[in-house]
Structures are given as structure tokens and as C-alpha cells.
Amino acid sequence: MPPSLPMSSPSSSCTCGNCARMPTEAENVCCKEIPPVKINIRCTPVSCMTLHPGLEPVCLNIYSLQNALNIYRADYGPLRDRGYERRCRHLAYRSFVSWCWGYLGRKVRVVVPACVVLRIRREFPDTEGQYVGFRAALG
Ligand SMILES: [Zn+2]
Numbered sequence: 001m002p003p004s005l006p007m008s009s010p011s012s013s014c015t016c017g018n019c020a021r022m023p024t025e026a027e028n029v030c031c032k033e034i035p036p037v038k039i040n041i042r043c044t045p046v047s048c049m050t051l052h053p054g055l056e057p058v059c060l061n062i063y064s065l066q067n068a069l070n071i072y073r074a075d076y077g078p079l080r081d082r083g084y085e086r087r088c089r090h091l092a093y094r095s096f097v098s099w100c101w102g103y104l105g106r107k108v109r110v111v112v113p114a115c116v117v118l119r120i121r122r123e124f125p126d127t128e129g130q131y132v133g134f135r136a137a138l139g
């Protein structure tokens with residue numbers, strides 16, 4: 001048994017210790033299971049993507065997200081998500097993907113790890129308590 005695996009972890013595949021059980025199987029992916037994310041973590045002394053020093057400035061910082069919105073607008077036009085928090089989450093996911101994968105297209109399908117999804121939700125909580133699952137359909 002790996003010593004780092006927390007006994008209370010609800011996600012069987014999680015080895016970073018920060019993922020929780022997500023509603024669908026497709027969302028139950030640990031940051032350690034995604035190669036481009038794993039490589040990113042390996043450049044740091046941390047053991048989970050949510051502890052990566054780049055996560056805050058790249059994906060959670062409001063000015064970075066404002067810039068991401070400008071780029072989005074130039075490429076696709078207005079962002080259709082309603083509500084400030086929802087827009088922020090959408091842009092945070094996009095920023096995360098372009099950061100780790102190095103590209104971002106309208107049809108790109110990737111899964112953001114559960115721990116990062118939870119971290120982004122904690123930063124930008126939905127005031128109505130409703131979360132649209134990140135379906136990985138960007139654009
Ligand atoms: Zn995990």
C-alpha cells in the first residue's frame with residue numbers, strides 16, 4: 001500500500017490527496033494521472049497541481065483571467081457564461097489547459113483534474129450552488 005495514499009480519499013485513483021469524488025467517472029481524474037499535468041508538477045517540489053506555485057498567478061489571479069477573457073473575445077467573441085463566478089471558472093479552466101497542454105483550440109478535449117476543478121470552484125464559488133460540470137468542450 002502506498003504510504004502517501006490517504007485512507008479517507010474518496011477517489012480510488014487519487015494519489016495527490018486532494019481529489020474528491022466527482023459526480024461522473026470522466027471527472028474522476030487525479031492530477032498525477034494526466035501526463036502534461038504530471039510533467040508540470042515534476043518541475044516543482046510539490047506533490048499536487050493545486051500546490052503548484054504557478055496555479056494562482058496563471059489560473060486564479062483576476063488580472064490573468066481578465067487577460068484570458070480579452071484573448072477569448074478576440075478569438076471567439078463574447079463569453080456566453082452568465083454570472084461573474086461562472087465566467088471566472090470557465091476562464092480559469094481554459095487558462096489551466098493552455099498552461100499545461102501548451103495549446104488551446106475550440107475542439108480540444110481534455111480533462112481538468114478533480115483537485116484543480118475543486119480548487120477553482122473554491123476560489124469562484126457559485127452563488128446559486130449549481131455547477132455545470134466541466135465537459136471539456138472548450139470554446
Ligand atoms: Zn488527486
Ligand SMILES: [Zn+2]
Nearest residue numbers: 016031048115
Ligand atoms: Zn492533485
